[in-house]
Amino acid sequence: MFVSKISKLVLRSLFKKPATKMYPVVPRVWEERTRGHIGIVEEDCILCGICMRKCPTNCITVDRNKRKWIIERMQCIQCGCCVEVCPKQCLTMEQAYTTPETFKVVDTHDIPAPPPKAAPVAPAAPAQEAPKAEAPTA
Numbered sequence: 296m297f298v299s300k301i302s303k304l305v306l307r308s309l310f311k312k313p314a315t316k317m318y319p320v321v322p323r324v325w326e327e328r329t330r331g332h333i334g335i336v337e338e339d340c341i342l343c344g345i346c347m348r349k350c351p352t353n354c355i356t357v358d359r360n361k362r363k364w365i366i367e368r369m370q371c372i373q374c375g376c377c378v379e380v381c382p383k384q385c386l387t388m389e390q391a392y393t394t395p396e397t398f399k400v401v402d403t404h405d406i407p408a409p410p411p412k413a414a415p416v417a418p419a420a421p422a423q424e425a426p427k428a429e430a431p432t433a
């Protein structure tokens with residue numbers, strides 16, 4: 296009985312596809328909803344600091360004076376809260392995981408200064424009418 300069960304299992308396993316992937320021969324495909332790491336579009340960030348205040352693990356630091364957005368990668372739990380609250384939608388949940396390291400990974404992003412606003416154009420003065428020539432008297 297037991298031997299027949301084992302034989303069936305062995306035979307089934309022989310003809311089944313392997314459960315594991317042949318990485319790196321077969322490249323890793325991330326599932327659509329994988330929570331890997333937080334990405335930022337630096338040009339869109341306005342340094343408002345909402346993400347820093349809402350982060351439950353305090354892994355984001357926003358330095359308005361030095362125009363820096365800093366994240367401690369190993370402290371992030373990929374909850375996605377910062378992505379939800381960012382008013383400029385400049386944070387994204389990327390699918391690839393942060394590479395494992397033996398030290399704390401701190402990523403610093405320089406936020407570019409916004410382009411200077413164009414000076415308001417003064418409204419054009421209304422054109423003055425030329426004085427009418429008087430009709431010659433007879």
Ligand code: SF4
Pocket residue numbers: 335339340341342343344345346347357380381382383384385386
């Ligand atoms: S990433 Fe978004 S929420 Fe965070 S400081 Fe920049 S604009 Fe504000």
Ligand code: SF4
Pocket residue numbers: 333349350351352353354355366370371372373374375376377378
């Ligand atoms: S995903 Fe969560 S833990 Fe990670 S930086 Fe955003 S708010 Fe913080």
